[in-house]
Amino acid sequence: MRLNPVTPELQQRHRRTGWLLALVGAVLLIGSPYLPWAWSDDALDDMTYLFGPSPTQFLGLALGAVLLVCLLAPRLLARVLAGRRARWFAFADGAKAAALGALVFVAVVVVGIAVELGGLVNVRYGGWIALVAALLAVAGTMLLPRDRPATLGGVRSPGWLVISTIAVVMLVTLLLVAYALDEDDPVIFVALLAFVAGVVAVLLKLGVGPWFSSQTARHRGVLVASAFLVAFAFPFTQDGSEANMSIATQVLIFAATALGLNIVVGLAGLLDLGYIAFLGAGAFVAAILSGSAFSAVGWNPPFIVTVLISGVVASLLGLIIGSPTLRVSGDYLAIVTLAFGEIFRLVMINLDGSDGPDLTNGSNGIPGVPDLDLLGFDFGEPHVLLGVEIGRFANYYFLLLLVIALIMVVFANLNRSRIGRGWVAIREDEKAAEAMGVNVFGLKLFAFAGGAFLAGVAGAVRAHHDISVTPDQYIFLESAFLLAAVVLGGMGTIVGVLLGAVLLRLMPEKLRFVDEYRLLIFGALLVLMMRFRPEGLVASRRRQLEFHEDDEELADKVDPTVTRAEGAR
Amino acid sequence: MSTEQHEVQFATAPEGAVLLEARGVTMRFGGLLAVNAVDMSVRSGEIVGLIGPNGAGKTTFFNCLTGLYRPTGGQVSFAGRPLPPRPRKVVQAGMARTFQNIRLFQNMTALENVMVGRYCRTSAGPLTSIVRGPKFRREEAATRARAQELLGFVGIPEAGESLARNLSYGDQRRLEIARALATDPQLLLLDEPTAGMNPQETRQAEELIFRIRDSGLAVVVIEHDMRFIFNLCDRVLCLVQGEVLVQGTPEQVQSDPRVIEAYIGTSDEGETGDA
Numbered sequence: 001m002r003l004n005p006v007t008p009e010l011q012q013r014h015r016r017t018g019w020l021l022a023l024v025g026a027v028l029l030i031g032s033p034y035l036p037w038a039w040s041d042d043a044l045d046d047m048t049y050l051f052g053p054s055p056t057q058f059l060g061l062a063l064g065a066v067l068l069v070c071l072l073a074p075r076l077l078a079r080v081l082a083g084r085r086a087r088w089f090a091f092a093d094g095a096k097a098a099a100l101g102a103l104v105f106v107a108v109v110v111v112g113i114a115v116e117l118g119g120l121v122n123v124r125y126g127g128w129i130a131l132v133a134a135l136l137a138v139a140g141t142m143l144l145p146r147d148r149p150a151t152l153g154g155v156r157s158p159g160w161l162v163i164s165t166i167a168v169v170m171l172v173t174l175l176l177v178a179y180a181l182d183e184d185d186p187v188i189f190v191a192l193l194a195f196v197a198g199v200v201a202v203l204l205k206l207g208v209g210p211w212f213s214s215q216t217a218r219h220r221g222v223l224v225a226s227a228f229l230v231a232f233a234f235p236f237t238q239d240g241s242e243a244n245m246s247i248a249t250q251v252l253i254f255a256a257t258a259l260g261l262n263i264v265v266g267l268a269g270l271l272d273l274g275y276i277a278f279l280g281a282g283a284f285v286a287a288i289l290s291g292s293a294f295s296a297v298g299w300n301p302p303f304i305v306t307v308l309i310s311g312v313v314a315s316l317l318g319l320i321i322g323s324p325t326l327r328v329s330g331d332y333l334a335i336v337t338l339a340f341g342e343i344f345r346l347v348m349i350n351l352d353g354s355d356g357p358d359l360t361n362g363s364n365g366i367p368g369v370p371d372l373d374l375l376g377f378d379f380g381e382p383h384v385l386l387g388v389e390i391g392r393f394a395n396y397y398f399l400l401l402l403v404i405a406l407i408m409v410v411f412a413n414l415n416r417s418r419i420g421r422g423w424v425a426i427r428e429d430e431k432a433a434e435a436m437g438v439n440v441f442g443l444k445l446f447a448f449a450g451g452a453f454l455a456g457v458a459g460a461v462r463a464h465h466d467i468s469v470t471p472d473q474y475i476f477l478e479s480a481f482l483l484a485a486v487v488l489g490g491m492g493t494i495v496g497v498l499l500g501a502v503l504l505r506l507m508p509e510k511l512r513f514v515d516e517y518r519l520l521i522f523g524a525l526l527v528l529m530m531r532f533r534p535e536g537l538v539a540s541r542r543r544q545l546e547f548h549e550d551d552e553e554l555a556d557k558v559d560p561t562v563t564r565a566e567g568a569r
Numbered sequence: 570m571s572t573e574q575h576e577v578q579f580a581t582a583p584e585g586a587v588l589l590e591a592r593g594v595t596m597r598f599g600g601l602l603a604v605n606a607v608d609m610s611v612r613s614g615e616i617v618g619l620i621g622p623n624g625a626g627k628t629t630f631f632n633c634l635t636g637l638y639r640p641t642g643g644q645v646s647f648a649g650r651p652l653p654p655r656p657r658k659v660v661q662a663g664m665a666r667t668f669q670n671i672r673l674f675q676n677m678t679a680l681e682n683v684m685v686g687r688y689c690r691t692s693a694g695p696l697t698s699i700v701r702g703p704k705f706r707r708e709e710a711a712t713r714a715r716a717q718e719l720l721g722f723v724g725i726p727e728a729g730e731s732l733a734r735n736l737s738y739g740d741q742r743r744l745e746i747a748r749a750l751a752t753d754p755q756l757l758l759l760d761e762p763t764a765g766m767n768p769q770e771t772r773q774a775e776e777l778i779f780r781i782r783d784s785g786l787a788v789v790v791i792e793h794d795m796r797f798i799f800n801l802c803d804r805v806l807c808l809v810q811g812e813v814l815v816q817g818t819p820e821q822v823q824s825d826p827r828v829i830e831a832y833i834g835t836s837d838e839g840e841t842g843d844a
């Protein structure tokens with residue numbers, strides 16, 4: 001991928017000029033927040049003051065500071081980072097990322113001011129200076145020669161350091177999410193996203209990211225536990241406010257479903273375009289068995305039983321669809337599942353009693369699904385926990401966390417088993433896998449029906465969460481978004497798919513304008529991703545290889561024996 | 570453990586018992602008769618060579634035996650029982666193969682490749698795998714140990730953590746043999762195991778095949794390297810245009826004028842014969 005038109009020779013020749021340019025850019029970036037960026041305080045937060053940076057302007061300052069550190073560190077820290085440590089960090093690459101991040105950030109803010117106040121005339125000199133500074137920084141860092149890859153990822157650090165880093169990262173994540181959700185100006189939200197993306201990119205390039213992932217691999221339990229702790233703590237930051245919790249539960253439902261789909265698509269490599277139908281099947285079964293006044297069935301078993309029935313019904317549907325189609329290889333499955341999704345919706349609309357049984361009340365669906373009552377715990381009632389009011393949505397939030405934990409355990413354990421190896425083998429070479437005695441059809445069918453089961457379970461919870469279940473909640477577009485979350489986030493990874501799901505679900509919620517154009521924006525996003533990073537935001541090592549078949553350098557990098565030999569040196 | 574001599578136990582059939590019995594195996598692709606009524610029987614502890622000019626149908630015959638193709642005629646039985654043309658059933662019955670064009674799982678490590686070979690001899694189901702109880706852990710550990718043992722047996726004990734695609738060509742061929750051995754076969758089908766190897770690697774492959782035979786397995790090997798075949802095999806079949814031309818001891822086949830003619834004069838012979 002050659003995005004940078006500057007050749008290495010040019011970089012060698014003009015490295016000092018580049019460094020100076022970038023330095024000027026960084027200093028201006030740090031200075032510009034003290035100048036007014038806008039004429040009116042109606043845009044974003046108040047950016048009209050001289051010498052009074054707003055929180056958003058501070059983010060620009062922070063990116064400038066990061067850039068400055070990356071530029072000066074090799075000189076200032078030369079004494080500390082000598083010898084073997086000299087290659088720990090890739091400061092030039094970090095600087096490039098910081099400059100690019102700053103440019104995106106400033107551009108978002110400037111465009112945001114123009115859009116919110118109606119025209120670029122509303123941008124004052126501070127904003128223009130920031131933009132010029134960011135451009136200078138990008139131009140300057142382009143002229144810097146690239147570093148060799150940072151070696152920090154191979155450095156072993158003591159446990160306390162890793163664990164406290166995990167704690168800090170989790171805490172920052174929690175505060176950031178709470179802050180971002182509280183922000184109702186869409187431009188600030190996007191600018192915040194750009195800022196976070198910029199910082200993460202810098203950390204990755206610098207070598208801190210690889211260090212974090214390699215070190216936390218040794219403390220996986222701590223990482224997972226603290227992630228859940230943070231997720232668990234989130235409702236307590238909301239102070240009883242239900243608005244954000246409602247968004248959060250929707251995000252979790254979406255994430256749980258995406259994780260289930262990830263088993264089908266990411267592990268077994270089966271393209272399922274009708275996955276939402278399994279969620280719908282679970283939801284309808286749960287609604288019918290919920291004791292709702294509009295349900296045609298009087299039976300109302302305990303929720304544990306309902307969940308199992310929902311899952312089993314969904315997986316039976318999976319078996320019916322899968323057993324004829326999974327025998328043939330090729331794109332048949334995609335076509336059949338696409339059709340199945342539509343058929344499901346139409347059947348639900350038509351099961352209204354006019355032709356055949358009345359199960360779903362047609363397109364009206366089943367309203368009035370009562371709130372869950374598990375072991376005397378009423379999900380509809382607010383409860384006070386640790387002095388904080390936990391409302392209805394927060395109750396569901398906790399239950400959904402449990403469902404997600406379940407799906408994650410299923411995903412991770414299957415992945416590290418004989419069955420997971422079989423799936424990889426099938427993705428790699430189906431014929432060879434078959435010739436080695438792998439039960440290709442059985443494994444595919446299991447992934448398909450098992451994924452359907454998990455969707456059914458998630459659907460059962462969703463029915464109670466949504467109160468009403470209608471066929472038009474389960475349209476093809478939802479399947480497409482689920483698939484987009486899996487692909488964007490990173491097929492076959494848990495973290496990636498969670499990230500993809502959160503981003504795809506949160507953005508339209510926070511950004512009204514994205515909601516209108518979301519098909520356009522996501523389409524463009526997918527195209528860009530497929531061009532520049534087909535393995536997704538978070539890449540599993542194997543997927544990375546599958547997408548970059550002929551990248552020998554990557555193969556060497558991923559090969560643990562090669563890396564270990566290098567680390568020993 | 571740096572020497573190549575790793576002793577490994579294999580489950581084997583009694584010496585001399587008939588393992589594979591192919592009767593009149595025929596494979597027709599449209600108008601092309603790729604394999605025509607081929608008979609072959611293999612006893613345990615035997616190395617059988619399969620030779621023949623390019624396009625003679627050797628690989629196709631292997632594919633018929635292992636269920637990758639469904640033969641259009643004939644019967645295959647293994648250890649006295651008829652063998653359905655389904656790859657999984659074939660492996661389960663005790664016949665494993667390698668491929669002429671290496672077909673490893675390139676982006677898996679060498680060890681994982683061999684562990685995939687253990688798939689049909691292990692039983693952990695979905696629930697066991699999700700719960701990861703002691704039985705699952707024991708089976709997983711045994712699988713790993715056996716795979717490592719086999720890597721040692723074929724002479725690449727250090728390659729376990731390397732990606733298959735990063736191995737040298739010769740090591741990839743060995744890995745394919747290890748993967749096939751992992752299925753606990755009684756009969757191993759090798760399709761041109763020395764293709765593309767240098768003389769030294771060829772010698773090592775020869776020695777490996779002898780060791781496989783000495784541990785009680787039967788081997789059928791396709792090769793173009795005649796010196797290799799005549800060194801190695803107890804019996805040789807020469808296939809020409811899908812039919813068995815000659816079979817016998819290496820000496821008999823080597824001196825048979827028809828074999829020499831088939832190799833040297835195929836093209837014009839074939840065309841006049843067909844017309």
Ligand SMILES: Nc1ncnc2c1ncn2[C@@H]1O[C@H](COP(=O)(O)OP(=O)(O)OP(=O)(O)O)[C@@H](O)[C@H]1O
Nearest residue numbers: 598601603621622623624625626627628629630669
């Ligand atoms: N799937 C197929 N469809 C049609 N024809 C095929 C197919 N597979 C093989 N053939 C044909 O069958 C004949 C025998 O091919 P095969 O690969 O078995 O030869 P071979 O003896 O293994 O040759 P080589 O020594 O070159 O490997 C060839 O003419 C080939 O083109």
Ligand SMILES: [Mg+2]
Nearest residue numbers: 627628629669
């Ligand atoms: Mg061949």
